Amino acid sequence: MKNTNWRLIYAHTVLIIGVIFMSFPVWVAFSTSTHDDVTILRNGLQFWPGTHFFETYWEVLFVEGGVMKSVLGTTMLKNSLILGIGFAVGKVIISMLAAYAIVYFRFRLAAPLFWIIFMTLLLPLEVRIIPSYEVMAGLNLLDTHTGLIVPLIASATGTFFFRQFFRSVPEELLEAARLDGATPWRFFVDILIPLSKTMIAAILIIMFVVGWNQYLWPLIMTTKEENYTLVIGIKQIYQVLAEGGELPQYQKAFALTILATLPPVLVVLVFQNWFVKGLVESEK
Amino acid sequence: MAGVELTGVRKIYPNGAEAVRGVDMTIEHGEFIVFVGPSGCGKSTLLRMVAGLESITEGEISIDGRIINEVSPADRDVAMVFQNYALYPHMTVRGNMSYGLKNRGNSKAEIHEKVEEAAKMLRIHDFLDRRPQQLSGGQRQRVAMGRAIVREPKVFLFDEPLSNLDAKLRVQMRIEIKRLQRRMDVTSIYVTHDQTEAMTLADRLAVINDGRIEQMGAPLELYNNPTTLFVASFIGSPQINLVPVVFDGDKLISGDIALSGFKDLPTDADLVLGIRPDDLTQNGEGEVSLRVDLVEQHGAENLIYGALLGAAAEEGEETEICIKVDQQTLPKIDATLKLGVNKSRALVFRKDNGQRVL
Numbered sequence: 001m002k003n004t005n006w007r008l009i010y011a012h013t014v015l016i017i018g019v020i021f022m023s024f025p026v027w028v029a030f031s032t033s034t035h036d037d038v039t040i041l042r043n044g045l046q047f048w049p050g051t052h053f054f055e056t057y058w059e060v061l062f063v064e065g066g067v068m069k070s071v072l073g074t075t076m077l078k079n080s081l082i083l084g085i086g087f088a089v090g091k092v093i094i095s096m097l098a099a100y101a102i103v104y105f106r107f108r109l110a111a112p113l114f115w116i117i118f119m120t121l122l123l124p125l126e127v128r129i130i131p132s133y134e135v136m137a138g139l140n141l142l143d144t145h146t147g148l149i150v151p152l153i154a155s156a157t158g159t160f161f162f163r164q165f166f167r168s169v170p171e172e173l174l175e176a177a178r179l180d181g182a183t184p185w186r187f188f189v190d191i192l193i194p195l196s197k198t199m200i201a202a203i204l205i206i207m208f209v210v211g212w213n214q215y216l217w218p219l220i221m222t223t224k225e226e227n228y229t230l231v232i233g234i235k236q237i238y239q240v241l242a243e244g245g246e247l248p249q250y251q252k253a254f255a256l257t258i259l260a261t262l263p264p265v266l267v268v269l270v271f272q273n274w275f276v277k278g279l280v281e282s283e284k
Numbered sequence: 285m286a287g288v289e290l291t292g293v294r295k296i297y298p299n300g301a302e303a304v305r306g307v308d309m310t311i312e313h314g315e316f317i318v319f320v321g322p323s324g325c326g327k328s329t330l331l332r333m334v335a336g337l338e339s340i341t342e343g344e345i346s347i348d349g350r351i352i353n354e355v356s357p358a359d360r361d362v363a364m365v366f367q368n369y370a371l372y373p374h375m376t377v378r379g380n381m382s383y384g385l386k387n388r389g390n391s392k393a394e395i396h397e398k399v400e401e402a403a404k405m406l407r408i409h410d411f412l413d414r415r416p417q418q419l420s421g422g423q424r425q426r427v428a429m430g431r432a433i434v435r436e437p438k439v440f441l442f443d444e445p446l447s448n449l450d451a452k453l454r455v456q457m458r459i460e461i462k463r464l465q466r467r468m469d470v471t472s473i474y475v476t477h478d479q480t481e482a483m484t485l486a487d488r489l490a491v492i493n494d495g496r497i498e499q500m501g502a503p504l505e506l507y508n509n510p511t512t513l514f515v516a517s518f519i520g521s522p523q524i525n526l527v528p529v530v531f532d533g534d535k536l537i538s539g540d541i542a543l544s545g546f547k548d549l550p551t552d553a554d555l556v557l558g559i560r561p562d563d564l565t566q567n568g569e570g571e572v573s574l575r576v577d578l579v580e581q582h583g584a585e586n587l588i589y590g591a592l593l594g595a596a597a598e599e600g601e602e603t604e605i606c607i608k609v610d611q612q613t614l615p616k617i618d619a620t621l622k623l624g625v626n627k628s629r630a631l632v633f634r635k636d637n638g639q640r641v642l
Contacts, residue, residue, distance in 0.1 A: 178358060179364050
């Protein structure tokens with residue numbers, strides 16, 4: 001009994017230290033964002049919340065010139081959402097279709113093609129960023145949402161996950177569906193997609209967070225302020241701070257940072273059941 | 285009205301393995317045919333070729349006179365019941381049963397009516413709005429059959445549908461399947477490795493071994509008159525007793541045992557004598573004796589297993605045989621029983637090619 005108590009205390013101590021370690025910077029960012037610029041400049045980082053919470057966040061989100069030259073925080077939030085959702089949905093659609101073809105259709109080179117897709121895991125965006133930019137520029141898609149999303153949605157990871165999942169679906173289901181007169185498309189829509197529900201949810205969540213946090217590609221793709229995502233906005237605001245001129249608006253930079261971390265956190269919190277289910281359970 | 289016809293059907297897989305080596309078969313309308321054989325003998329492959337789930341390498345299969353080699357599974361007008369049920373887990377029972385009809389463009393009212401009717405027949409009416417996970421094995425199997433029935437196909441195909449059920453349920457479902465098939469009068473092909481199922485269900489059964497049909501006929505015909513050693517040993521439970529023998533002109537000889545009363549058998553080959561456990565009787569002046577090893581009490585009868593004394597066998601081994609006796613007969617272990625042989629029902633096979641010679 002005593003033994004288990006000690007083990008519990010030990011385990012919790014480790015966990016609590018971990019939690020503090022991870023969340024302390026976020027807390028500092030939040031606290032600092034609720035003070036006014038003068039306090040921050042004079043006293044540095046703040047560890048307890050101040051009194052300027054509403055003022056700062058209001059300005060960042062809704063007042064023109066409050067954070068960037070003209071663009072509002074809400075616009076950047078919208079851009080980020082479009083990127084995150086478009087990125088996630090696009091990835092799920094493309095990788096499901098690719099995995100469906102690889103698993104269920106017998107065509108020449110299916111296996112080598114899969115391995116080629118798989119190998120692109122080794123080639124991150126950075127490797128192909130110049131050609132991709134060139135292509136988008138040629139298609140006149142710079143500074144558009146399409147140009148922001150489309151080059152990113154091919155996903156080896158997603159294809160791989162869906163391939164593994166489809167292979168675990170019992171073959172008899174396909175055979176039963178064929179005898180039931182289902183076309184390949186109907187089988188995909190009526191049976192495979194409903195069976196993959198939890199898997200789709202898990203990948204949507206992961207990919208939303210990844211898409212939301214995209215940095216390099218939006219940085220290169222967007223030149224106009226109205227197309228900035230939150231992540232780019234943060235980068236820009238720090239740049240403005242460094243270049244100086246006026247009094248640096250640190251509290252707004254921190255507020256923007258907090259705003260940028262919120263949606264992914266919310267998504268994971270709200271959908272965590274689905275998320276865990278999708279990764280752990282295979283419903284058959 | 286024809287049923288199903290197979291002519292020279294062969295299946296060779298891309299890797300060169302030959303699963304079905306030329307099968308000819310005519311199945312009449314409304315007949316219940318069972319394919320039986322050990323695992324890997326090609327019986328499932330043959331069934332799946334009829335269903336259209338495996339391509340036909342050579343030969344022809346026709347249903348109702350129409351050759352279906354190149355017809356897609358959906359258009360062959362067959363329905364199949366799978367071993368693991370293969371129900372769509374995300375659909376309700378009703379959804380499972382109506383999916384095939386929906387894909388065929390039946391109207392909503394029509395689907396509703398057919399599903400209700402089949403559900404009543406199978407007594408799954410109360411579960412129509414449940415998911416397969418909420419059902420027991422037997423209920424799931426009923427749903428799988430319901431899915432097949434609503435389509436009113438020309439041919440039912442069953443791929444070991446009862447192997448996932450427990451013994452009691454299996455017997456019960458077996459009876460139900462038979463009854464249903466009678467009532468609906470639909471040509472059916474049923475694959476199993478269980479010879480009891482095969483015997484009890486079939487109008488005719490086909491014993492399949494190594495991709496070929498060993499023998500096809502009515503269950504009793506196969507039991508009484510097997511043409512090969514394989515069929516004799518596969519059909520019948522408990523298994524037929526097999527004793528290696530040679531023929532010396534008028535007696536069958538095995539070690540110290542000599543059985544008279546046989547003639548016109550080849551003398552130049554090793555033979556195998558087959559006697560069913562029911563054809564051995566306990567008898568004071570019997571010609572052979574058995575040393576009791578084990579008694580299995582089945583209720584109505586007892587099965588006695590033991591060594592056939594004096595029979596030719598490998599050094600240090602004995603020829604195991606089994607006899608069937610009534611429930612009162614309970615010999616002690618190691619007791620010796622004298623047995624009489626019902627020679628009119630004895631079967632003799634050549635050892636080299638398994639063909640029956642008597």
